[in-house]
Amino acid sequence: MKFNTKAIHGGLKEIDPAYGSVMPPIYQTTTYSQSTPGGHKGFEYSRSANPTRDALERAIASIENGNHGMAFGSGLAAIDAVLKLLKSGDEVISTNDLYGGTYRLFTSIFEDFGIKFKFIGMENAEKIDEYVTDKTKLIWVETPTNPMMNIIDIKKAAAVAKKHNVLLAVDNTFATAYLQRPLDLGADIVMHSATKYLGGHSDVVMGTLAVKDKELADKLYFIQNASGAIAGPQDCFLVLRGLKTLHVRMQRHCENGKQVAEYLSNHPKIENVYWPGLKNHPNHDIAKKQMDGFGGMISFTTKGNNYEEAIKIVENLNIFTLAESLGGVESLAGHPASMTHASIPKAEREKTGVVDSLIRLSVGIEDGDDLVADLKQAIG
Numbered sequence: 001m002k003f004n005t006k007a008i009h010g011g012l013k014e015i016d017p018a019y020g021s022v023m024p025p026i027y028q029t030t031t032y033s034q035s036t037p038g039g040h041k042g043f044e045y046s047r048s049a050n051p052t053r054d055a056l057e058r059a060i061a062s063i064e065n066g067n068h069g070m071a072f073g074s075g076l077a078a079i080d081a082v083l084k085l086l087k088s089g090d091e092v093i094s095t096n097d098l099y100g101g102t103y104r105l106f107t108s109i110f111e112d113f114g115i116k117f118k119f120i121g122m123e124n125a126e127k128i129d130e131y132v133t134d135k136t137k138l139i140w141v142e143t144p145t146n147p148m149m150n151i152i153d154i155k156k157a158a159a160v161a162k163k164h165n166v167l168l169a170v171d172n173t174f175a176t177a178y179l180q181r182p183l184d185l186g187a188d189i190v191m192h193s194a195t196k197y198l199g200g201h202s203d204v205v206m207g208t209l210a211v212k213d214k215e216l217a218d219k220l221y222f223i224q225n226a227s228g229a230i231a232g233p234q235d236c237f238l239v240l241r242g243l244k245t246l247h248v249r250m251q252r253h254c255e256n257g258k259q260v261a262e263y264l265s266n267h268p269k270i271e272n273v274y275w276p277g278l279k280n281h282p283n284h285d286i287a288k289k290q291m292d293g294f295g296g297m298i299s300f301t302t303k304g305n306n307y308e309e310a311i312k313i314v315e316n317l318n319i320f321t322l323a324e325s326l327g328g329v330e331s332l333a334g335h336p337a338s339m340t341h342a343s344i345p346k347a348e349r350e351k352t353g354v355v356d357s358l359i360r361l362s363v364g365i366e367d368g369d370d371l372v373a374d375l376k377q378a379i380g
């Protein structure tokens with residue numbers, strides 16, 4: 001099955017046997033009747049498993065070309081589950097230009113449990129090798145990175161992980177499975193904030209994992225059930241519905257992303273435009289190799305790097321809504337230094353390029369000309 005078919009039918013092997021409903025019903029239930037102790041139909045308690053969540057988890061595995069999927073209450077809950085594969089004393093090598101909440105989870109929660117993190121630039125993925133010790137258990141890659149849109153070569157990162165027998169996990173939130181399938185490139189775990197493109201309509205907070213390996217899946221299912229940060233059935237239904245249009249939405253995100261990135265690149269007041277589809281993007285070649293398109297996430301800075309001017313631009317936008325988050329059908333704009341990345345110390349964030357004038361756009365699927373006109377009036 002090709003991707004566009006999987007987005008609609010993937011994992012949904014049987015139509016509801018009771019009434020033939022085309023969409024999996026929302027099983028809003030905590031428990032399931034048993035004919036005799038242990039005599040159930042595969043479901044006994046909805047933390048352990050729920051039929052609506054089960055349908056979504058199969059769909060997630062399908063679009064990522066994995067064998068097992070898991071849905072959690074948020075993207076961070078999914079990352080939290082991955083980190084719980086580790087023990088005190090273990091080391092993680094992570095991308096340095098990282099979603100702020102992931103950085104906070106690693107440094108403010110898991111460091112206190114004795115896990116050590118090394119945050120490094122990974123644009124040259126062979127270099128990861130230099131940081132591996134006998135304590136390293138996990139390599140955490142985010143690509144494209146948030147918000148600098150750096151691209152990390154997943155195949156090369158996987159080669160390092162395989163060589164040292166450590167796990168490679170990829171945060172695939174920005175690209176989605178439509179544009180990039182990390183498991184096919186050698187990653188062990190692919191993670192999503194389904195809050196973003198998978199849900200796609202800015203109405204659900206959720207996280208997912210997908211893996212190929214059964215033994216690894218069993219460990220993660222154990223953690224999912226034992227820690228309990230599961231996604232609810234109503235939210236699973238909404239993300240299942242979102243997945244059915246993922247491919248058409250992503251096509252339009254890519255088209256509009258291109259139009260906006262090209263407009264900004266030619267604007268006299270704009271200093272840098274970070275979008276992996278631009279030929280002058282430092283990792284354009286890797287992006288071309290491992291992605292099927294360049295997506296709708298764009299960051300840019302203004303000449304003079306003025307904090308107040310950047311604030312003014314995001315306030316002046318009309319169609320782009322000033323808001324955190326990304327990946328919905330509507331366009332959003334954010335100012336990372338004061339919003340999503342406010343939890344990262346200034347010196348730390350500036351090292352990775354999150355300067356005062358940086359603006360991040362989540363380009364939606366409205367008319368591309370309208371989006372450009374909105375930017376034009378806001379930037380001046």
Ligand SMILES: *Cc1c(COP(=O)(O)O)cnc(C)c1O
Pocket residue numbers: 074075076077099101102142146171173174192193194195196205206207
């Ligand atoms: C939003 C986001 C997360 C966290 O997901 P939540 O659903 O907000 O918990 C992790 N990684 C990336 C790249 C994100 O954009």
